[in-house]
Amino acid sequence: SQQGEEDPQALSIQEGENATMNCSYKTSINNLQWYRQNSGRGLVHLILIRSNEREKHSGRLRVTLDTSKKSSSLLITASRAADTASYFCTAGASGSRLTFGEGTQLTVNP
């Protein structure tokens, strides 16, 4: 399996600030995916970055990937209270299984 490990475990910021979360993984990957989970609900896919990409944007989300360091980061700009959720990363590889770590719990205070 290709579990990602998120850091920090918890992050609390004010509305309008940027939030940065980091992810590390252990072996070779095809892609790196980020998901969000609101309390008590299912996970929602946010963004996928392929192993040959270094940066990807989607709305207020910016993801970077450094395969030499086996790490990724998720930046949420101009955060909103509605961004309060847990964020998970997972590394995709053929013949493996996506697995999820404990996530980063983001709290955006109004």
Place this chain on the structure above:
Amino acid sequence: ETGVTQTPRHLVMGMTNKKSLKCEQHLGHNAMYWYKQSAKKPLELMFVYNFKEQTENNSVPSRFSPECPNSSHLFLHLHTLQPEDSALYLCASSQDDPGRGIQYFGAGTRLSVL
């Protein structure tokens, strides 16, 4: 709305009951998954089905019995559960290789075992 529907949303059962969780996907995906999410623990992968065939069973106790009659439907049959089985059970589906495809999750079934 992700295209993956789970029913029921909430379930309370006694340890001697038999119940089933249902998952249905309308996305034309070939792979379906059951996950268990307990409080303060990472998501645990329970079962994987690919083209209706079970391809993974992560040492799940036999009191959990999955069934995949076709690529669109997945069931989790429950019997003689324990209180520690109380958790959020999530179903997901994906189109591509289960190792790297994007997964689409249902809203989950919150199970309480008394």
